[in-house]
Amino acid sequence: MSTKKFIAAQLRKPSGFFGRFITVRFLNLVNVPLNRLTLEILQLQPDDHVLEIGFGGGDLIARMARIVTHGHITGADFSIDAIEVCRKRFDTLMDVGTIELRCASVEALPFNADTFTKACTVNTIYFWPDPLAALGQIRRVLKQEGTLLVCFSPRAVMEKQEFTQHGFTLFEPEEVKSLLSKAGFRDVQLVFGRHRFGECVVAKGIK
Numbered sequence: 001m002s003t004k005k006f007i008a009a010q011l012r013k014p015s016g017f018f019g020r021f022i023t024v025r026f027l028n029l030v031n032v033p034l035n036r037l038t039l040e041i042l043q044l045q046p047d048d049h050v051l052e053i054g055f056g057g058g059d060l061i062a063r064m065a066r067i068v069t070h071g072h073i074t075g076a077d078f079s080i081d082a083i084e085v086c087r088k089r090f091d092t093l094m095d096v097g098t099i100e101l102r103c104a105s106v107e108a109l110p111f112n113a114d115t116f117t118k119a120c121t122v123n124t125i126y127f128w129p130d131p132l133a134a135l136g137q138i139r140r141v142l143k144q145e146g147t148l149l150v151c152f153s154p155r156a157v158m159e160k161q162e163f164t165q166h167g168f169t170l171f172e173p174e175e176v177k178s179l180l181s182k183a184g185f186r187d188v189q190l191v192f193g194r195h196r197f198g199e200c201v202v203a204k205g206i207k
């Protein structure tokens with residue numbers, strides 16, 4: 001496998017020794033600006049019940065846990081290695097029931113309808129096999145009036161990284177906005193930010 005394909009595969013799904021010790025640490029370092037932007041727009045309350053899909057190394061979960069002191073944080077990720085790393089990282093908060101981590105794909109979220117007050121996902125939409133169906137799943141598990149945030153880097157920024165030729169689907173901000181509307185979210189809007197590679201964007205919608 002070429003280096004670029006290997007990097008792309010690791011970013012899609014951190015795996016094995018490399019995934020546990022290198023990929024998730026790398027993700028936690030480079031994606032801080034996207035996580036900060038997401039957290040700012042999410043406007044979490046201490047009693048929120050929030051779902052993060054594709055938490056990787058858990059940087060955003062750690063930030064959310066400082067605010068959600070009386071609610072609940074659920075992480076869903078289909079990488080068993082990301083789950084293992086984060087289980088160790090958050091063992092105390094998992095023991096007291098503040099954090100729950102589930103090995104699950106966005107296409108089949110193992111949660112009841114109308115469970116979460118907020119949901120977010122950062123840098124994962126590129127890997128979803130069927131984005132519209134995935135957004136439908138997220139909408140299903142959100143409570144009425146619940147907020148969804150999808151944070152990503154637009155096509156022009158991602159295209160500069162050659163590894164994105166291997167298994168990434170790239171989006172224009174307007175395309176993601178339109179997907180959220182098609183999935184049934186209302187008041188959809190885009191909020192733009194910056195990180196070291198260029199522009200990033202959060203698509204926000206309400207159930």
Ligand SMILES: C[S@@+](CC[C@H](N)C(=O)[O-])C[C@H]1O[C@@H](n2cnc3c(N)ncnc32)[C@H](O)[C@@H]1O
Pocket residue numbers: 011012013014027028031034053054055056057059076077078079082104105106107121122123124127128129
């Ligand atoms: C590029 S990493 C981003 C991690 C973290 N959100 C960040 O920004 O640092 C993508 C993460 O999403 C997860 N992921 C990718 N596709 C997924 C899917 N279809 N369902 C659930 N998790 C997925 C991967 O396992 C990985 O942890």
